[in-house]
Amino acid sequence: MNDITFFQRFEGDIVAGRKTITLRDVSESHFTAGQQLRVGRYEDDVYFCTIEVISVMPVLLGQLTDEHARQENMTLPQLKEVIADIYPGLNELYAIVFRLVTAA
Numbered sequence: 001m002n003d004i005t006f007f008q009r010f011e012g013d014i015v016a017g018r019k020t021i022t023l024r025d026v027s028e029s030h031f032t033a034g035q036q037l038r039v040g041r042y043e044d045d046v047y048f049c050t051i052e053v054i055s056v057m058p059v060l061l062g063q064l065t066d067e068h069a070r071q072e073n074m075t076l077p078q079l080k081e082v083i084a085d086i087y088p089g090l091n092e093l094y095a096i097v098f099r100l101v102t103a104a
């Protein structure tokens with residue numbers, strides 16, 4: 001059983017340590033610092049790594065910076081487009097910062 005899923009297209013960046021943050025809605029804001037999470041792919045729920053949560057912080061869409069985008073391995077316009085696709089109309093996000101513990 002996995003604790004969190006990511007779209008398959010981000011798997012490579014996560015296991016390479018290039019993506020160290022994810023922006024989620026309130027339904028996934030309950031994770032806490034120090035927790036280790038089993039990570040699966042959204043499409044098939046196949047486990048692919050374990051991450052440790054560093055921090056969970058509320059952030060508004062308009063407060064996203066180049067630093068958030070860098071931690072996503074994207075540009076800020078790319079990141080905003082991705083969020084608009086996944087969470088249309090949502091302004092209140094939660095930045096979950098994590099580090100890779102083990103890749104599958």
Ligand SMILES: CC(=O)Nc1ccn([C@@H]2O[C@H](CO)[C@@H](O)[C@H]2O)c(=O)n1
Nearest residue numbers: 005006007010022023024082083086
């Ligand atoms: C079911 C569900 O919501 N799955 C999600 C949600 C978000 N994300 C990624 O987090 C960042 C900002 O949203 C971007 O990199 C997103 O692609 C993801 O991979 N999978």
